[in-house]
Amino acid sequence: MRIVKITLSSIITIALVYCLNRSWNFGKPIPPLGKFLDPFHGFWQNAERKNQKPTNALVKNLKGEVTVVYDSALIPHIYAANEEDLFFAQGYITASCRLWQMEFQTLAAAGRISEILGPSAIDFDRGQRRLGMVFAAKNSLAEMEKDALLNKVANRYTEGINAYIHSLNYEQLPVEYKLLDYSPEEWTPLKSGLLLKYMAKTLNIGDKDFEMTNALKLFGKEMLDVLYPDNEKVGDPIVDNPNGWKFKPVTLDGVAPTTSPEIVQINPLEKSSPDVGSNNWAVSGSKTASGSPILCNDPHLELNLPSIWFIIHLNAPGYNAMGASLPGSPCVISGFNDSIAWGETNAQRDLVDWYKIKFKDNTKNEYLSDNQWKHSNKVIEKIIVKGKEPFYDTVVYTHHGPVTYDESFHGDSQKNHYAFRWVAHDSSKELLSFYLLNKSNNHSDYLKALDHYSSPAQNFVFACTNGDIAMRIQGKYPVRRKEEGKFVLDGTQTSNEWQAFIPNDQNVMYKNPIRGFVSSANQYPVDETYPYYVTSTSYEAYRNRRINQRLSEMNKITPHDMMSLQADNYNLKASESLPTWLTMLDQTKLNAIEKNVFEKLKSWDFYNNINSEGASYYEAWLRSILPMIWDEMKTSKVMLDFPTTYTTIKLIKEKPGLSFFDIQSTPEKETAVDVVRKSFSEGVAEIEKWKKEHGNQEPSWAVFKDSYIQHLARLEPFSYHVLHGGNNSLVNAHGKRNGPSWRMVVSLEKTGVKAWGVYPGGQSGNPGSAFYGNMINTWSADRYLNMHFNSSVEQMQNFSFAHQTLKSEK
Amino acid sequence: MKLLFQILSTIVGCFIAQTFLPWWTMAIVAFVFGYYFNLSSGLSFLAGFLSVGLLWLVKAFYIDITTQSILTEKINKLMPLNVFVLMIIVGGLVGGFAALTGTILKGKKQPRYY
Numbered sequence: 001m002r003i004v005k006i007t008l009s010s011i012i013t014i015a016l017v018y019c020l021n022r023s024w025n026f027g028k029p030i031p032p033l034g035k036f037l038d039p040f041h042g043f044w045q046n047a048e049r050k051n052q053k054p055t056n057a058l059v060k061n062l063k064g065e066v067t068v069v070y071d072s073a074l075i076p077h078i079y080a081a082n083e084e085d086l087f088f089a090q091g092y093i094t095a096s097c098r099l100w101q102m103e104f105q106t107l108a109a110a111g112r113i114s115e116i117l118g119p120s121a122i123d124f125d126r127g128q129r130r131l132g133m134v135f136a137a138k139n140s141l142a143e144m145e146k147d148a149l150l151n152k153v154a155n156r157y158t159e160g161i162n163a164y165i166h167s168l169n170y171e172q173l174p175v176e177y178k179l180l181d182y183s184p185e186e187w188t189p190l191k192s193g194l195l196l197k198y199m200a201k202t203l204n205i206g207d208k209d210f211e212m213t214n215a216l217k218l219f220g221k222e223m224l225d226v227l228y229p230d231n232e233k234v235g236d237p238i239v240d241n242p243n244g245w246k247f248k249p250v251t252l253d254g255v256a257p258t259t260s261p262e263i264v265q266i267n268p269l270e271k272s273s274p275d276v277g278s279n280n281w282a283v284s285g286s287k288t289a290s291g292s293p294i295l296c297n298d299p300h301l302e303l304n305l306p307s308i309w310f311i312i313h314l315n316a317p318g319y320n321a322m323g324a325s326l327p328g329s330p331c332v333i334s335g336f337n338d339s340i341a342w343g344e345t346n347a348q349r350d351l352v353d354w355y356k357i358k359f360k361d362n363t364k365n366e367y368l369s370d371n372q373w374k375h376s377n378k379v380i381e382k383i384i385v386k387g388k389e390p391f392y393d394t395v396v397y398t399h400h401g402p403v404t405y406d407e408s409f410h411g412d413s414q415k416n417h418y419a420f421r422w423v424a425h426d427s428s429k430e431l432l433s434f435y436l437l438n439k440s441n442n443h444s445d446y447l448k449a450l451d452h453y454s455s456p457a458q459n460f461v462f463a464c465t466n467g468d469i470a471m472r473i474q475g476k477y478p479v480r481r482k483e484e485g486k487f488v489l490d491g492t493q494t495s496n497e498w499q500a501f502i503p504n505d506q507n508v509m510y511k512n513p514i515r516g517f518v519s520s521a522n523q524y525p526v527d528e529t530y531p532y533y534v535t536s537t538s539y540e541a542y543r544n545r546r547i548n549q550r551l552s553e554m555n556k557i558t559p560h561d562m563m564s565l566q567a568d569n570y571n572l573k574a575s576e577s578l579p580t581w582l583t584m585l586d587q588t589k590l591n592a593i594e595k596n597v598f599e600k601l602k603s604w605d606f607y608n609n610i611n612s613e614g615a616s617y618y619e620a621w622l623r624s625i626l627p628m629i630w631d632e633m634k635t636s637k638v639m640l641d642f643p644t645t646y647t648t649i650k651l652i653k654e655k656p657g658l659s660f661f662d663i664q665s666t667p668e669k670e671t672a673v674d675v676v677r678k679s680f681s682e683g684v685a686e687i688e689k690w691k692k693e694h695g696n697q698e699p700s701w702a703v704f705k706d707s708y709i710q711h712l713a714r715l716e717p718f719s720y721h722v723l724h725g726g727n728n729s730l731v732n733a734h735g736k737r738n739g740p741s742w743r744m745v746v747s748l749e750k751t752g753v754k755a756w757g758v759y760p761g762g763q764s765g766n767p768g769s770a771f772y773g774n775m776i777n778t779w780s781a782d783r784y785l786n787m788h789f790n791s792s793v794e795q796m797q798n799f800s801f802a803h804q805t806l807k808s809e810k
Numbered sequence: 811m812k813l814l815f816q817i818l819s820t821i822v823g824c825f826i827a828q829t830f831l832p833w834w835t836m837a838i839v840a841f842v843f844g845y846y847f848n849l850s851s852g853l854s855f856l857a858g859f860l861s862v863g864l865l866w867l868v869k870a871f872y873i874d875i876t877t878q879s880i881l882t883e884k885i886n887k888l889m890p891l892n893v894f895v896l897m898i899i900v901g902g903l904v905g906g907f908a909a910l911t912g913t914i915l916k917g918k919k920q921p922r923y924y
Contacts, residue, residue: 005914013841013907017834020900034904037897038833039870043885047877170832175881179888717887768881 023181025118025387031179035170043178045171046768053802054096058809059163061088066806068093069796071788074763074771077313077322079793084156086316087330089806091160091187094310098327098765099164100174101306103184104712106191106328109198110134111383116180117713118386126393126409127269129381132402133201136425137193143427144189150432154189157330161187175768176713192431195328200424202276202301204456204475206537207352210264211641213487217261218640226651227643230535231524234646235545238459238520239471239508242527249479249531250500256481257489257496263638264488266418267410276301276738277540278345279566279731281519281547282463282470284512289556292749295463296562297334297343298740300733303709305718305773307761309333309742314438315791321438322789324742324757327765331434334744336753336789339441339465341746344458345520347473348536350480351423351457353498355400355491356416364396364403364417368492374399400491401425419491421498423476428454443468443511450474451504459520465748471518472509473525477502480533502532517551519544521731541646542572542729550731559756562745567782568731574618575606577649581621584676597684608701608732609725616699619727620686625679631664645729652676701725707736709760709776711767718767722760724780732782743784756784813857816847820861820905828865836862836901837908844912851910858909863902870897 020034036042054070064081066089071077076093080086095102107113111128113121144150165184177183216224278299285291301308306327313322314332323335334343359376360366366373377397384390396403400419407415429452436449446462450472453460457475462468478485478498489496508526510518521544525534550565582602590598597617604614622645629648633640642648651658656672663670663678670678687699697703702723711718726732726739733739739760746755760779764771778785788799823839840858849857871894874882886893 002914002917006911009907009911009914013837013904013911016904016907017837020904021834033896033900034833037866037893037900038828039866039873039897040828041833043881044870044873047873047881049877715888717884767884768877770880 029118029180032181036178041171043175043768046175046178046766048764048766048769050770052769054804056805056807057092057167058807059088059092059160059167060809061159061163062806062808065808067793068804068806069793069800070802070804071796071799072801073311073775073785074801075311075313075785075787076763077788077790077796078315080316083316083319084152086314086319087153087156088160088163090312090314090325090330091157091162092164092806093160094312094325094327095161095164095187097763098306098310099161099184100176101712101765102161102187102195102328103191104176105198106194109137109194109201111381114383114385114391116182116386119388122383122385122391125383126381126391127404129383129393130395130402130404130409131201131205131269131420132395132397132422132425133194133197135397135402136197136200136422137190139425139427140196140429141190141193143429144193144431147429147432150429150435151189153330153435154192154431157192158187158189174766179715180713192329195326196430197424199326200456202456203346203458204351204424205422206271206348207350207354208537208641209352209354209486209488210266210268211639213262213264214636214638214640216487217263218636218638226655227647228641229647231528232539232541232644232646233524234541235523236548237527238473238523238525238544239510239518240513240527241510242529244510245506245530247506249506250502252479252481252499254481254495256484257493262488264416264418265638266405266416268639269404269410276346277522277543277733279519279521279543279547279733279740280343280345280459280461281517281551282341282461283517283551283554283557283562284469285467287516287551287555287557288747289558290747290749292465292747293463293467293469294557294559294562295336295341295343295461295469295746295748296566296744297345297461298566298733298743299334299344299346300738301741302737303707303739303741303760305709305711305720305761305767306765307741307759309759309761310763311757311759311787313787313789319439320791322755322787323744324759329434330431331438333434334742335438336744336746336748336755337438337440338753338791339748340437340446341463341748341753341755342437342440342446343461343744345461346522347457347459347475347520347525348522348539349457349475349477349525350485350535350537351455351475351477353400353421353485354488355398355419355421355496356488357398357400357403357419357491359417367398369399370492370494398491400497418488423457423478424455426454426476428452428476430454442466443470446470447472447509459522459525461518461520463746463748465750465753468512469518470509470511471520473507473520474504474509475507477507477532480535482533483535484533486535506532515552519547519551521547537641538644540729541644543731543733546570546572546731559745559747559754563743563756563782563784565731566740566743566745567726569608569725569727571606571608571615571618571727571730573645573649573729574604574615577652578604578606578618580653581676581680584673585680586677589677593688594681594684597687607725608727608730610700610702610723612701612725613699615701615727616704617683617687619701619704620683621680622683624682624686625675628663628675628679628682629660632660635664705736707734707739709773710737720773720776722776722780740779743779745784753789755787755789757787758784812847812849813853816843816849816854816857816909817861817864819843819847820857820909821865824862824865824905834904836865837904840905840908841912844909845916846912848913848916851913854913855906855910859902859906861909862905863898866897866901867894870894
């Protein structure tokens with residue numbers, strides 16, 4: 001009897017310890033409760049006191065001593081004796097604030113999320129592998145390893161991160177590791193490469209080749225050009241330099257390949273939001289109060305926590321740069337130094353093509369290219385799945401790139417295979433560009449730095465303390481014949497492939513234009529005299545015009561004026577569409593509620609401010625009218641893309657009889673007027689419903705918009721709802737999930753560069769730190785932090801929250 | 811009295827063990843004192859449960875106060891139960907069963923001291 005008792009009791013004890021020492025998944029993941037809740041080692045140890053300061057550290061491999069001064073926003077100002085120590089410290093410090101995020105983003109890039117989250121992520125991971133993300137990062141890594149300088153920068157950064165990882169024990173691990181029950185692995189330069197490919201995927205993978213191919217078959221070429229023009233011809237291009245292109249362009253023989261109209265039935269991978277975009281501009285001293293140039297940048301990305309940006313100041317002899325860095329990549333990405341400032345916006349262009357592949361047989365060992373059978377290369381991708389057996393996926397590589405879509409992945413019944421050609425697959429050295437930008441002193445340094453930059457293509461704005469301002473659209477751009485690359489291509493003809501790239505010195509750029517400012521906001525890049533064919537999924541039509549209009553009007557500009565412009569909530573789209581739509585309504589047929597809304601809209605000043613109700617009603621109307629007009633595309637069984645809102649609004653005005661205005665589900669034949677009326681009632685009804693669900697409050701814009709900054713692992717308690725004005729296609733481009741992810745204003749005064757910046761997040765990635773989300777309220781109040789850009793530790797004395805030294809252990 | 815001693819010893823032992831070693835070492839400590847004091851099964855379980863539960867509660871409570879609940883509030887929303895309650899149950903059960911196992915292993919009942 002006693003034996004039974006002993007056995008039973010021991011088994012229960014051991015089983016309890018075992019069960020509480022590992023994670024489980026019962027539909028919902030459960031952390032290892034014993035480990036996790038233990039106050040000596042578990043999550044409690046991640047809670048930080050308000051004044052908790054970073055501690056000094058002994059590390060291996062430092063040449064000298066590094067001093068880090070943290071200011072009151074926990075921005076590290078790193079002072080090192082040489083660049084090797086500087087990049088080591090950047091790696092160490094960034095990891096100490098953002099380790100979990102750095103690793104998670106690179107795991108996502110590499111298609112390894114199933115390792116952490118389990119089977120639900122397999123489809124995502126397969127997609128990443130089939131897009132060739134690791135293939136792309138490896139190509140760039142090989143190129144980087146050939147460059148001694150770059151190799152040093154990347155390796156020192158890596159060593160710094162690893163020194164931090166090795167210093168950790170379980171209780172110091174970021175809380176997400178404890179929750180999801182895994183631990184960090186060694187950092188490698190490949191991971192930094194993966195991060196840049198992750199950015200490339202966010203910014204430069206946009207394409208609608210499949211959608212356009214389907215639209216061509218369904219609507220015909222003439223209608224296609226009405227619905228999806230290459231250039232909407234609205235506002236000024238980024239660089240307006242008519243007849244200023246004095247070079248001999250590269251030309252390709254022959255005409256663009258013709259596409260045989262066909263239907264593509266694949267189920268595409270999730271695309272990044274079309275609202276990802278950015279603003280940047282620089283005004284010359286002739287327009288500012290101080291007489292010195294001012295440069296501004298605000299990249300609009302999906303807003304997540306921990307934030308995509310980490311503010312850092314890097315100082316060593318010959319190196320003094322500050323601004324926003326990407327955790328996982330060395331150097332400053334959008335920032336300034338003693339002489340210059342620079343910033344980026346996304347440079348949309350078609351950098352993706354899809355080739356239909358003809359395999360010899362089911363083995364897919366050979367495929368046709370110019371009447372020859374070429375050998376394919378098969379890569380077996382092993383996807384490790386938490387709590388399950390690994391998943392194996394065979395990805396077939398052709399010389400175009402990986403076959404992303406086939407019968408086993410998002411494919412159609414016809415067993416078609418589509419290979420993916422993407423500019424980011426090619427080897428490149430972006431990191432060198434950023435390193436050189438960080439150290440640039442003038443315009444010619446900036447140009448030299450950008451010569452190494454391929455992807456993701458960006459509009460690089462520039463300003464210098466000597467008074468120069470400039471813009472350069474830099475990326476690796478294939479030379480395209482007219483219409484080339486808009487549709488799915490025949491992969492059996494090499495004449496369909498990319499044959500040349502635009503030489504760097506023929507990319508779109510200019511310096512010190514007469515108008516006294518340069519600006520970009522993802523609009524059409526260049527005037528029509530530029531000798532290369534330019535196309536993209538779409539170009540921005542509103543923000544850029546508002547910015548240029550304001551910059552043209554403004555004089556004696558102060559940094560404060562620039563901050564107000566970054567926060568500008570004027571809704572140009574509404575001002576151009578709403579008055580027409582209102583006249584199209586039949587006021588005699590409106591019910592009492594609709595009449596009231598009509599009056600509200602009529603008196604709305606077109607500003608999407610926090611309390612504006614007009615903004616909410618307009619947005620509801622817009623959300624209702626777009627799918628009502630393009631119902632043919634929404635209900636189609638094959639994938640199609642809506643035309644842009646700009647084109648839609650224009651068509652309502654100019655072609656009210658267009659067949660698309662007819663609503664398919666009704667027997668009547670509708671015109672634009674009917675659709676406007678119907679969608680108005682629908683929009684009003686939507687808001688009435690919203691009001692009922694929200695305690696009958698009036699729909700003030702910020703509450704209705706309900707902006708959300710989400711934790712990367714989608715954990716609700718680690719995320720924030722934010723009340724803020726703005727919207728997509730406004731200068732203050734803060735929509736529901738996307739927005740200005742970093743705001744920077746730099747005044748390039750000869751007596752010293754002054755700068756201000758802010759982002760919706762905090763320097764610490766730890767949800768248990770007071771610095772996790774502390775900048776969100778500053779940001780949403782459209783206020784900024786002073787970037788204390790001092791070149792010595794002594795000058796930082798008054799702004800210091802904490803001092804930290806990194807010393808070599810010996 | 812013996813109950814109190816077992817509780818105090820287990821708390822001190824667990825505190826030392828956990829400061830340096832993983833969480834489950836508290837089970838070994840609870841087991842050892844369960845064996846040593848050799849109370850009745852029920853009392854030994856109670857001692858183990860209370861010792862670990864109390865130690866964890868005090869430690870967690872101290873962290874919670876000094877950090878103004880900055881993380882507790884967030885983790886609370888991720889857990890099916892209040893984290894303090896859940897923590898006491900988790901720690902207490904392991905401590906309790908470990909102490910119980912110790913007592914049963916020793917076997918021969920000593921007379922009780924009240």
